[in-house]
Amino acid sequence: MPKAALQPVTDREAQANLKKSIFKPVPLEVIAQYLPSEKVDYLREVCGGRDPYVWGVKPRSDDSGRKQWEKLGIGDVAFFAAFGRAVLCGSIVLRHEDELLAKRIWNEADEEIGSFPLLYFMSDVKPVDFSKHFANRLMGTKPNDNWQGFVVKSEEVSAPLIRLADEADLSPPAPALDQFKSAIEQLLNGISETDRKGSALRRLEQGHLRNHLFQTLATKSCAFCKETFDPEFMVAAHVKKRAVCSLKERLDFENIVIPLCNFGCDDLFEKGYLIVDHAGLIQQGRSLEQSEGAKRRIRDIIGTNCNWWSPTREPYFKFHRTSVKEPLRKFR
Missing domain, CATH: 3.10.590 (ph1033 like fold)
Structure with missing residues (x-):
């Protein structure tokens, strides 16, 4: 640490x-x-x-x-x-x-x-x-x-x-693509992310992904709630969990990450409460038995279009929704 x-x-x-x-x-x-x-x-x-x-x-x-x-x-x-x-x-x-x-x-x-x-x-x-x-x-x-x-x-x-x-969004300026690739290759070739060099390489990788979403593409809109935020309140979230991505998938930065806000959307997606179906619609994943605030957030979002979905990104969204262990239930 x-x-x-x-x-x-x-x-x-x-x-x-x-x-x-x-x-x-x-x-x-x-x-x-x-x-x-x-x-x-x-x-x-x-x-x-x-x-x-x-x-x-x-x-x-x-x-x-x-x-x-x-x-x-x-x-x-x-x-x-x-x-x-x-x-x-x-x-x-x-x-x-x-x-x-x-x-x-x-x-x-x-x-x-x-x-x-x-x-x-x-x-x-x-x-x-x-x-x-x-x-x-x-x-x-x-x-x-x-x-x-x-x-x-x-x-x-x-x-x-x-x-x-x-x-405070402590991430370095985005590296060039070759540095980004080199960092990922080193991380996948045995350098632990819990050691010092691994931690620095992880920051370099994240810097490239954030630059792609929030500078290169100039997008500041959450793909789920559609609200616009400053980049400091946005997350470059992996659609398919980063830990199980291959080198090829980690390098597919145009498709593997999605811009989500820190005001609930990132957590709800990461934890499987929200998923994206094969047509690009946001649906409920796991059910919530309590937490009225989270339920209201989900009600506002389900059934709307995920503006980040595309056929080339569908394999990653499919992996995400099939990794949700709990059977899907209708949200009431």
Whole structure:
């Protein structure tokens, strides 16, 4: 499971450095002058050919900075906090120590050593907005913990903050098709999605799918309720469960995913309460014995046309409806 790294950025130096490597990424051609070629190639792949974001940690005299930095792994999430609030988060894809690169990025005047040589690279940076007090309460730590210094929390303590990052749509910009294919092939060839590299590759895959649905096709309408939402409230949902898709099916991104909203439609489809029949009409799947709110949502949708259905997508919709274990019942 990913860990949360708490990174305070309140002081003047940190605020200046944000403008150089977080508000804008660091060009790969600059990074390539310092990192080994295999690490540069890895960054290019996992960031979808785009430039990464970079931050650095001070070793400190008691080595506390290094000890925290060494806890970082691929897939962990850094939360940047200033003046009592977390304002940004980024998905970590690489950790690397380099004094000269740190000096180059942040224009440090010290000729002897860079102040922040313990670097971590992020494929994406997204805005968040919650107070430290709220985060401390979620993590079960002291409410007045001021996040003094860089610290990496345990997986268990981090879980609530990682969920906040997911809700902030923490996905990288869409990679090119060859990076998308490479990520899927690696995931299918034995890289566990629970390990660090697998987590980063999964984000790369999701970034491509979201770009296809919400940018390339410029659609923001839910395929079930037909309401229009901002992309942050939409899901690139797999029609056929992703875990049982073949490589060919995973690469069929034009047909394997469907745009659904976060306001009930995605959950009702994923859990089998709504299905799409062979004619493209939305029907009831499993029955609901309780939950009047969900029943009303279903009543409003069943019998309407799924505007995402097509003959080429029918095999995936057929798999979905036949995977619903409970016999279909008439919805009343």
